[in-house]
Every structure is written in structure tokens, then in C-alpha cells.
Amino acid sequence: MLPYPQFMMFLRSQPANVGRMSLGGAKSSSIMTASLLQTRNITxxxxxxxxxxxxxxxxxxxxxxxxxxxxxxxxxxxxxxxxxxxxx
Structure with a gap:
């Protein structure tokens, strides 16, 4: 069984101030949802x-x-x- 919920993903580490939103208010959390991190512009x-x-x-x-x-x-x-x- 996974130690984290299925909708969560481990993503490669980046500097702390790269537009991330942490879960549960913890600023140092390395577990983020993909929808919070991935944004793409439509050309x-x-x-x-x-x-x-x-x-x-x-x-x-x-x-x-x-x-x-x-x-x-x-x-x-x-x-x-x-x-x-x-x-x-």
C-alpha cells in the first residue's frame, strides 16, 4: 500500500519559491497535486x-x-x- 493518497504524486524537486502551493499549509511539503503544479498556455x-x-x-x-x-x-x-x- 502506498504511504500517500492515490491522487497525490511525488514530483521532481525544485526550488521552494517556484509557484508551488503546499498541502495542509506546510510550506516544506514535497508532495503536491499535479493540478497545482502543471499549467499550460493555449497557443x-x-x-x-x-x-x-x-x-x-x-x-x-x-x-x-x-x-x-x-x-x-x-x-x-x-x-x-x-x-x-x-x-x-
């Missing part, structure tokens, strides 16, 4: 890629509805990889 390039991907998938949806493209489910059924379909 404009990432936002552009996400928009392009969304437009691409909308195009695929229109093609599937028009009957010009097979859906993923249809492809899997053709290959015999679908056992049962439940619901609509």
Missing part, C-alpha cells in the same frame, strides 16, 4: 488546429448524411467487428 496555433479539426469533422458529418461517405459504424459492421447495436 493561437492550437486554437486554429482545433477549429480546423471541427470544420473537418462537420464536413465528414455532412458527407455521411448525404450518403457520400460511410460512417465508422458502417465500416465496422462491414468488417464483422460489431456484434450488436442497442438503441437508435
Amino acid at each position: 493561437q496555433k492550437h486554437i486554429l488546429r482545433m477549429r480546423e479539426a471541427e470544420e473537418t469533422w462537420k464536413g465528414y458529418a455532412e458527407e455521411i448524411k448525404a450518403g457520400n461517405r460511410k460512417s465508422f459504424l458502417e465500416l465496422m459492421e462491414e468488417r464483422g467487428l460489431v456484434n450488436k447495436v442497442v438503441g437508435e
Whole structure:
């Protein structure tokens, strides 16, 4: 059994004043949650890629509805990889 809760992680040590928040008010604690330590900025390039991907998938949806493209489910059924379909 682990000596710390499962949602906690040991991370590599850094200087004490690197924007960490300690748990339980202890300033010298080396156990931190990942969400408190890891922050990432979203770049404009990432936002552009996400928009392009969304437009691409909308195009695929229109093609599937028009009957010009097979859906993923249809492809899997053709290959015999679908056992049962439940619901609509």
C-alpha cells in the first residue's frame, strides 16, 4: 500500500519559491497535486488546429448524411467487428 493518497504524486524537486502551493499549509511539503503544479498556455496555433479539426469533422458529418461517405459504424459492421447495436 502506498504511504500517500492515490491522487497525490511525488514530483521532481525544485526550488521552494517556484509557484508551488503546499498541502495542509506546510510550506516544506514535497508532495503536491499535479493540478497545482502543471499549467499550460493555449497557443493561437492550437486554437486554429482545433477549429480546423471541427470544420473537418462537420464536413465528414455532412458527407455521411448525404450518403457520400460511410460512417465508422458502417465500416465496422462491414468488417464483422460489431456484434450488436442497442438503441437508435
